[in-house]
Amino acid sequence: MAQPKSLKVEADLALDELEISDFTPGLLSDLDPNDIPLGGCRNTENVVFQPGAMLGRRGFSILNSLLAGVADGIATFYDSDGNLHLVVWADGDFFDVDTITFVATLVRANAYQAGLRVCHADLARILYFSDGETIVDDGMGFSGIRMYDPPTNPADAPLVVSDGSPGTIPTPACKVMIARTGQLLLGDLKYDNTPLYAHDTAIWTNVFAPQTIIGTNIVRVGEGQGGAINCFVFMSVTPDSGDSPYDAVFTGLAEHGVYILKGALTPGTIQAIALNCTAGVLDGATAKYIPIQSGAAMVCFLGTDRRVYATNGLATEDIVTDKISKELDEYLLGRLQLAPTGIFTSARNDRDHHYILDCGGGRFYCYDWMRKCWMKFTRWVSGYWAEAIDINGTPILYVTDQENPRLVQQNAGMFDGGAPITPFWTSGTIRIGKAINNIFKWLYLRFRTDNGRVLANLRVLQGRGPISQMTFDNLGGASVAALWGSGIWGSSIWGGSASSQFPALEQKKRIFVNELNGTRSKLQGSDIQITLTTDSAEHFEPLNILILYLPGGRRHVA
Amino acid sequence: MSMRLGYLRRHLREQLKETNPDDSLWTDLTLNDFINEGAKIMASRTQPIDTLFQFQCSLVPGTTTNEFRREYRLPADMDEIFSVFLYNGEQYELRKCDMAFALRNSNFVGIPDRFYVRALTRKRIESNSEAITVSELDASNKQARRMLGLHPKPSSSFVVTVCYYASHFWMRNDADSCIIPFEFSRGVIDYAAYLAHSSDEMYATANLYLEKFNSAVEGCRAKMMNQGQETRFPTVRLRDDDEERNDDYYEIGFAY
Numbered sequence: 001m002a003q004p005k006s007l008k009v010e011a012d013l014a015l016d017e018l019e020i021s022d023f024t025p026g027l028l029s030d031l032d033p034n035d036i037p038l039g040g041c042r043n044t045e046n047v048v049f050q051p052g053a054m055l056g057r058r059g060f061s062i063l064n065s066l067l068a069g070v071a072d073g074i075a076t077f078y079d080s081d082g083n084l085h086l087v088v089w090a091d092g093d094f095f096d097v098d099t100i101t102f103v104a105t106l107v108r109a110n111a112y113q114a115g116l117r118v119c120h121a122d123l124a125r126i127l128y129f130s131d132g133e134t135i136v137d138d139g140m141g142f143s144g145i146r147m148y149d150p151p152t153n154p155a156d157a158p159l160v161v162s163d164g165s166p167g168t169i170p171t172p173a174c175k176v177m178i179a180r181t182g183q184l185l186l187g188d189l190k191y192d193n194t195p196l197y198a199h200d201t202a203i204w205t206n207v208f209a210p211q212t213i214i215g216t217n218i219v220r221v222g223e224g225q226g227g228a229i230n231c232f233v234f235m236s237v238t239p240d241s242g243d244s245p246y247d248a249v250f251t252g253l254a255e256h257g258v259y260i261l262k263g264a265l266t267p268g269t270i271q272a273i274a275l276n277c278t279a280g281v282l283d284g285a286t287a288k289y290i291p292i293q294s295g296a297a298m299v300c301f302l303g304t305d306r307r308v309y310a311t312n313g314l315a316t317e318d319i320v321t322d323k324i325s326k327e328l329d330e331y332l333l334g335r336l337q338l339a340p341t342g343i344f345t346s347a348r349n350d351r352d353h354h355y356i357l358d359c360g361g362g363r364f365y366c367y368d369w370m371r372k373c374w375m376k377f378t379r380w381v382s383g384y385w386a387e388a389i390d391i392n393g394t395p396i397l398y399v400t401d402q403e404n405p406r407l408v409q410q411n412a413g414m415f416d417g418g419a420p421i422t423p424f425w426t427s428g429t430i431r432i433g434k435a436i437n438n439i440f441k442w443l444y445l446r447f448r449t450d451n452g453r454v455l456a457n458l459r460v461l462q463g464r465g466p467i468s469q470m471t472f473d474n475l476g477g478a479s480v481a482a483l484w485g486s487g488i489w490g491s492s493i494w495g496g497s498a499s500s501q502f503p504a505l506e507q508k509k510r511i512f513v514n515e516l517n518g519t520r521s522k523l524q525g526s527d528i529q530i531t532l533t534t535d536s537a538e539h540f541e542p543l544n545i546l547i548l549y550l551p552g553g554r555r556h557v558a
Numbered sequence: 559m560s561m562r563l564g565y566l567r568r569h570l571r572e573q574l575k576e577t578n579p580d581d582s583l584w585t586d587l588t589l590n591d592f593i594n595e596g597a598k599i600m601a602s603r604t605q606p607i608d609t610l611f612q613f614q615c616s617l618v619p620g621t622t623t624n625e626f627r628r629e630y631r632l633p634a635d636m637d638e639i640f641s642v643f644l645y646n647g648e649q650y651e652l653r654k655c656d657m658a659f660a661l662r663n664s665n666f667v668g669i670p671d672r673f674y675v676r677a678l679t680r681k682r683i684e685s686n687s688e689a690i691t692v693s694e695l696d697a698s699n700k701q702a703r704r705m706l707g708l709h710p711k712p713s714s715s716f717v718v719t720v721c722y723y724a725s726h727f728w729m730r731n732d733a734d735s736c737i738i739p740f741e742f743s744r745g746v747i748d749y750a751a752y753l754a755h756s757s758d759e760m761y762a763t764a765n766l767y768l769e770k771f772n773s774a775v776e777g778c779r780a781k782m783m784n785q786g787q788e789t790r791f792p793t794v795r796l797r798d799d800d801e802e803r804n805d806d807y808y809e810i811g812f813a814y
Contacts, residue, residue, distance in 0.1 A: 011760055014760075441758075510576055510582050510583050518585070518587070519585065519587075520583055520584065520588070521583075522583065522758065550759070555759040
């Protein structure tokens with residue numbers, strides 16, 4: 001039988017509890033702090049949300065800080081011998097970067113025009129690239145595209161010159177490039193050295209013959225409206241009706257409108273089908289293919305209205321409204337006012353299931369496509385990204401710095417280039433029952449760390465009242481231990497040590513407010529806001545927050 | 559044997575379940591205050607500390623002959639006087655009288671045979687041949703004190719000895735000892751726990767500790783009264799009520 005609440009009881013029984021064990025609602029700064037659901041947060045930096053835990057994000061390490069200049073592009077690809085290459089365009093030159101020593105070797109000087117973004121695609125294990133403007137004649141004829149095939153020509157990136165077949169045109173320059181069905185699909189074209197642009201036009205090469213471009217193999221996207229093509233992303237579309245899935249190329253326009261290019265790359269067959277979206281793509285580098293659990297795919301992109309959309313090729317959904325749209329809009333607007341041609345890029349972090357939107361200036365918004373929540377990272381390196389896989393199959397993210405001539409590996413290690421990461425998480429304003437004057441007594445925190453500590457900060461009165469601060473230390477330090485214990489039954493031993501992690505710790509701290517006169521007072525209020533952070537560079541992984549409080553109406557029975 | 563401040567506070571923290579001073583609602587300083595308050599109240603209600611204060615009658619400032627003060631400031635730890643003696647070649651005990659009686663006959667000068675006690679005050683009363691004069695006890699020190707008055711006004715520098723129950727002194731260092739009898743010292747912890755829980759607004763729990771404190775006070779009072787009776791009447795020994803209610807006692811007693 002339940003204990004009547006009017007009876008006098010042991011103090012512990014008189015207390016009520018507030019427990020937060022799931023943080024996957026993520027960042028919800030669009031909402032009024034009072035409306036944020038339990039586990040959601042009004043502000044956070046450098047924290048990753050996982051079921052039952054929040055985790056300090058990984059840092060970055062500087063691989064090469066002596067590039068020729070601020071890079072204009074980066075790419076990874078496998079050559080025809082199956083070797084991974086990391087290439088960088090910087091200061092007008094083209095470099096191949098050793099993936100072990102990260103020493104950049106010049107492949108071709110004056111390979112593009114410094115300051116212009118370089119687009120690239122690899123077809124049949126050969127890398128093709130263009131800056132969309134530079135069309136030159138190396139003696140064999142004019143071309144706007146170069147190729148890099150290390151096994152056959154490690155010391156140069158020659159032009160892809162037209163073979164002159166009937167109906168072909170000189171190889172144009174392009175701002176967007178993708179490989180599909182053995183063909184290169186080029187968008188936002190510059191036809192020859194006398195400026196003749198076709199911004200909304202895509203053209204394709206013959207199959208496995210990039211040097212053969214028939215002049216009539218074109219499609220215009222947007223029917224003359226919407227601006228330049230600024231992205232191609234290969235995707236699979238799975239119709240709801242039960243029809244077979246088909247592949248398509250997501251195509252964004254710089255002013256308004258997003259399309260899919262559907263059908264074989266032949267005139268009259270390929271179709272540009274408009275998707276239901278009022279926005280265009282603000283920067284083509286933000287469009288990224290994302291796999292989702294249903295087996296279909298979606299493409300995430302930053303719209304011209306400064307919102308992030310996801311499309312499965314049939315419908316388009318705004319995935320930031322009611323979550324982070326206000327702060328995202330404000331930050332991007334600030335960046336655009338600062339530099340109207342500023343770049344916004346993205347990456348897919350397969351390791352953590354994150355779509356990373358790089359807003360420039362060291363600000364990142366990450367969308368966890370598994371948990372459908374947002375996070376905010378700061379102090380990573382903004383720039384152009386390249387995704388790769390190391391010899392162990394672990395995803396790697398390379399970034400060329402937008403502001404400095406350096407190459408970094410992002411999402412790796414415990415430091416941001418040697419500096420602590422400083423993650424934090426601030427809850428919404430959590431309303432406590434119907435009582436006005438609750439007394440907050442104990443904070444229990446379950447967390448994992450090695451030698452680190454968690455700093456907790458509780459605040460009442462809509463996050464503007466007195467503060468109670470406490471530190472949760474792991475004074476003894478912890479080494480990684482087996483995830484599971486072992487059991488012995490007779491001569492058999494169950495359990496394993498294959499998976500390991502830091503052991504979970506639980507500590508409790510009294511909640512109080514330090515007054516200026518050296519005394520302490522109770523933390524009282526009708527609402528509470530919780531902030532967790534750390535001042536150490538060690539492992540940060542809060543698992544569970546439990547607050548014990550005395551409801552205002554129960555103080556005479558406690 | 560007695561409990562020291564540090565010991566009392568450590569056990570108080572165990573009662574409060576907040577053993578780490580850094581993670582507690584109450585600082586050590588605050589708990590020391592609570593413990594001292596408990597010790598003072600317990601000492602006042604059980605009066606376990608008897609002590610002496612001795613002074614010599616002094617001249618009224620500015621006078622040279624036979625103008626001795628009527629009133630004298632008593633020690634700050636004074637809780638209650640139980641005897642006053644005057645030495646004038648021989649020691650004899652003064653009788654207690656009302657202050658009004660003394661002032662009605664304020665011109666009398668001689669060998670005092672009565673005394674009166676004024677409760678906490680900041681004024682000193684003197685009398686001369688013409689009137690009663692009132693002056694600040696101590697202009698720079700606003701602390702109120704008890705005053706001992708003598709009647710008649712002393713005619714000489716007699717030595718006066720005051721026997722009184724002292725209030726508990728303020729324990730500041732962890733090594734300072736509580737003077738409450740050892741077996742009742744936990745009452746001090748109970749009172750401090752009562753204050754602490756009250757300040758935490760856990761009144762039901764606080765009241766439990768108040769009951770325990772009151773129980774300790776009653777026990778200590780009984781012991782003090784018992785000691786007093788035995789001192790005054792050495793042939794008398796009080797029997798404990800509980801002891802009398804013990805059937806076995808009677809059986810044994812009758813058998814004896």
